[in-house]
Amino acid sequence: DTAVSQTPKYLVTQMGNDKSIKCEQNLGHDTMYWYKQDSKKFLKIMFSYNNKELIINETVPNRFSPKSPDKAHLNLHINSLELGDSAVYFCASSGTERGFPGELFFGEGSRLTVL
């Protein structure tokens, strides 16, 4: 049973298109995240949701819009894709440990290539 699953695993699309990546976790965690990993492997947080409420929104273009229909799902929609959006996008979730977020559980990533 996959703990954090995201789809699609690979996405190749043209500039200007709109695309979505879906994420689901079956761990019962309250907090979910989207991270972007660039070509140099640097991992940067984009968004964090706690119980469907947005709690972190880093400096991300507003072409990126997260949506959390329930606490087990966090989807990422990207409008008007640009070349610089090419990266691997990771979904993650965490429970709490002594009142603070515990370890992160990551999905396998969605590799987005914008042509």
Next chain:
Amino acid sequence: SQQGEEDPQALSIQEGENATMNCSYKTSINNLQWYRQNSGRGLVHLILIRSNEREKHSGRLRVTLDTSKKSSSLLITASRAADTASYFCATGDNYGQNFVFGPGTRLSVLP
């Protein structure tokens, strides 16, 4: 703002040797975590150390934390070819809302 910085960026050792990676950070933390990422895969949690802890062990892994120097180290003993991966440190802030990752250390263990 970037928090953790791993050092070295890349490390190549022979099987059976020990591998040490370091992580430095800038602000107060609640905990520090280490993750492993195999090529083309997601990150996997290895170990979490809280700000009031100084050392922690898990199998062949040993993590230390020095909050006065704002640094941590990950030691992998008796390395194996399967340990070849990128290793990241991540710091959890005291607000409990965010994890910030460093750029990682690429470890290659040669058979």
